[in-house]
Amino acid sequence: MISQFFVMSQRGDNIVFRDYRGDVQKGSAEIFFRKVKFWKEDGQEEAPPVFNADGVNYFHVKVVGLLFVATTRVNVSPSLVLELLQRIARVIKDYLGVLNEDSLRKNFVLVYELLDEVIDFGYVQSTSTEVLKSYIFNEPIVIDAARLQPLGPASIFMQGTKRMPGTAVTKSVVANEPGGRKREEIFVDIIEKISVTFSSSGYILTSEIDGTIQMKSYLTGNPEIRIALNEDLGIGKGGRSIYDYRSSTGSGAVVLDDCNFHESVRLDSFDTDRTLSLIPPDGEFPVMNYRMTQEFKPPFRINTLIEEAGPLKVISFCFRINTLIEEAGPLKAEVIIKVSAEFSSSITANTIVVEMPLPKYTTRVSFGLEPGAAGQRTDFKEATKRLEWGLKKIVGGSEHTLRAKLTFSQETHGNITKESGPVNMTFTIPMYNASRLQVKYLQIAKKSSTYNPYRWVRYVTQANSYVARI
């Protein structure tokens, strides 16, 4: 049971504020914002999603830079409230098409309307976009999706020239198309977040995939849908520890550690032929979430080499070491980072960023890119002593190298390697999935012989934590 729900902008403005029970003071939003902004407890730099201040429990999740917050005085289930906040954000997005500060401000009356039906007297009534439809009367004021930044949710699936309709993910479930006609289409997205840790010698220490099959349906009349996955898909292995899965190295079958399903999914024939059937509710929802620790081929290999350059043996009787350095020239080292893309050349990864912390006493870094390099940028973040290398895209099978010459302010203790790294990489690879889990077909129960809606099955892999130790 919650007392209040509100959405705050990054600057601390209330965009919507709903009080359900009246037992938490009105100034709670301000208190919350001050707490979060100046959070400095037990060495954490960011406020945890749940905290207590003066007997009031504050829950929050961040969605597209907005803070979705709930308060209560009661000892509630934290998983319930956090899940609820996520769901509210999702429902609002379903209605508004695009979820951001602008769309919320333009549609706050609609959002209040939703909030009144989602929660009554602090208790959740429904978060189903489908169910809520019959209670909502405001029409969304759709904001211009074209004005969204290019890295927004719509673009992650774009793969070169094979453009997916970018508007699809930003289309409201209730608003009509500009032409007044609804396009019959359904999207099934396989989104995987991968975590890999490489040892300094390049071995994979840990690897994990967190995946979700997301669906968004714009089909009228909600026909039944069948989704077929890999026939040889395995799930769990009766109580064996995850380490046992490792032994079956990459041979054929995809084995998930575990998965869960949306409540609309029927698993009648899942055990026999790995098909899921469901009548998709309106709005975006995860059909299935899964997790895999089975070994997979990582999309990128990272090699890092650090060389201490220039012998700087200074033999002198001077008192102050500073003068010595000036006399002898600056101390230096060179870092060479090589990234190789180990996936098919028909696939291109985009928005790649490689990061590496450098020793604290680094004062200057000069970068050398390979000849003919395009769409790359390099940066040395002075404040955090971090090297950053950004690449717009990497084509499968290619290899890229960065050379960085470091200048130090003092003599090293002889172990630059210990004081720098690990290398951290983020990327997005459209139309690629590391787990090899596939949607083999997507069947829509036919209403008539001419009924042939658009079906989009899209894959994307993103780095969750991609770390190479040095």
Next chain:
Amino acid sequence: MAPPAQSQRTQSPSQPSGKGEVSDLKTQLRQLAGSRAPGVDDSKRELFKKVISYMTIGIDVSSVFGEMVMCSVTPDIVLKKMCYLYVGNYAKVNPDLALLTINFLQRDCKDQDPMIRGLALRSLCSLRVANLVEYLVGPLGLGLKDSNSYVRTVAVFGVLKLYHISASTCIDEEFPLTLKHLMHNDPDAQVVANCLTALQEIWSAEASNSEDASREREALISKPVIYYFLNRMKVFSEWSQCIVLELVSKYVPSDNNEIFDIMNLLEDRLQHANGAVVLATIKVFLHLTLSMNDVHQQVYERIKAPLLTLYNEPSYVKKLKLEMLTAVANESNTYEIVTELCEYAANVDIPIARESIRAVGKIALQQYDVNAIVDRLLQFLEMEKDYVTAEALVLVKDLLRKYPQWSQDCIAVVGSISSNNVQEPKAKAALIWMLGEYSQEMHDAPYILESLIENWDEEHSAEVRLHLLTAVMKCFFKRAPETQKALGAALSAGLADFHQDVHDRALFYYRLLQYNVSVAESVVNPPKQAVSVFADTQSSEIKDRIFDEFNSLSVVYQKPSYMFTDKEHRGPFEFSDELGNLSIGAEAAENVAPALMVEANDKDLLLSTSEEEEIKGPAYNGSAYSAPLYDASSPSVSSLSMQSELAISNPILSGNASQSSFAIDDLLGLVPASAPAPAPLPPQLKLNSKAALDPGTFQQKWRQLSLALSQDFTLSPQGVAALTTPQTLLRHMQGHSIHCIASGGQSPNFKFFFFAQKAEEPSNYLVECIINTSSTKAQIKIKADDQTTSQAFSDLFQSALSKFGLS
């Protein structure tokens, strides 16, 4: 609806405007109110939106109340909704104005459109104005009987809202009984779920006033009701499922078959995509299997995979993993674990890096292979990352307190750290502590301290300044000539300090030195023993309580709920936990009756003593420590928990009258004149029925006080039979004003810590009680503030214990 004109949308609500705009709105609204011109609704919508946008950002627009109400005479549902929202927001602060809305809301409650009926009813009940209650009753009664399920779901919560505005009206109109009927008969799942929610709240709040309510509350977790809900599980929405699962987690099945049936039925809930459902299910599983060790372990195995799939948020999970690594560290794996943790110390994610260093320290303090760890920690100090140095300093300090033998190695490295590079107060304090403690070994100690004292005014942390005072004192006794000047400077700076503690400590040292230098030395620099266990490690009793409150904030905060939830909010809403932990199947109502009077009395008494909330609170939310008082007078409850069905058909009557009257007398501070027969006569020692003692104080006292009394005696067979879980005894003892602070164990061995307080004075009795049910022996150790009365207390304790299980 046409999209609004751009000009109207460009307003920036974050810039609160003045009163002028509000009065503009007022004028415009007034003009529109009577108008029937085409398109007037669209104009109204725009104005209403403005009003609500002002309301959201906190501008007071209550002055347009009348105009808003006038404008709401419209069939336009969007307008109506906005008006309801507005009215709901301002009615409470403007009860006179709220009266204006009653008419149109009541009319809307009879609208043809069920949507409007529902909305109007919800708004009507949300006004939260006490003097409008009479207007709610009629529409609510109709709403509960409405043919449309939406209206009924709204009406059910309407009853709950009415209860919070005027409990007596709600009860007098017998609305709860209507809800009970709906809960069992309504075809709509949401109506049923709302009834359950509302009834839980109402009946737990009422339980202290009414015997019926208390009985109804117990009935919710009786077998028929639980099965009714379990069998319909899948028709409920995911959120309602959570409510049902919470209810089920309080149910105590009669045998193992029932437990397995329930678990099999709920097994597929573990695969639900909603984390709240999964965790609520896990709670049911964990609580059901508490008595079955093997199965309980299997449950842990079973929930591992679903839990991992739910949570993949890196930094929190990483933090937990670090905690787990420290938990599983032992002799054979320390080296690997510490090596892995050291990798994270250089992590880009600074909180994780800090956490890792702390983890290394924790392992070091666990005494495994300290050798290798000290080296690592010292390497951290040399890493030249300020946060790494800071964390490592704090750890080295703790390490030295536990293993002084490492001082040589550590001091050498610590000595090379420039105090200028240490900024974090905790780390600085640690460094200063080491400077003081090892000033003999650290060459520069007096001079470093001196330079720190010179910068006294720039030191913002009082903690650091306090440490500085103590360190310079310690240093002075070891190297007086070199430190004298610094000490003088520190004391005068301390005396002028604006921080009370710093000032007081400086003054204290100053006077101490004035009084006698050698006494001062023995105070400041006494011979120290190595610390064997640090006090902040959480007691297993606390952990047990947190486990009892699984799937609540207690787990997140790592504190039992009484430590962070205030009194009134542990009340009615926490109905849940209370029953869950106490494992009451179905309490025999006959037992409850007199006891309720006790609780009512108790409530009145509480009004005057605010500090008693520690005890009063848990009485509602039912922690393992202090169970509700009413249970105390029903010693048969414990045995009932095993035989819930039996208890209903076989009310146990004997012996209750005297028991409960005893409890009342006791509460009121009277001498129990006619104590029941089988026990040794209770001596003339009166105990405070609402004594409070926090676990920390208890622990401290237990350590300080010497043993007053130690006795063994035999337990009655009934007592042994009744002692199935520690909770049963706690409740019994509380009826005798003996409170439990911690308990644990499983059949046949139980261990309890009790405390009691004299009625007239804050004199405490602390008891450690170990019971072995197979040998039927109890062993007690008593410590007391007033040792002369410990025998009297022991008699009282034995007399209370001997009545346990008698029915």
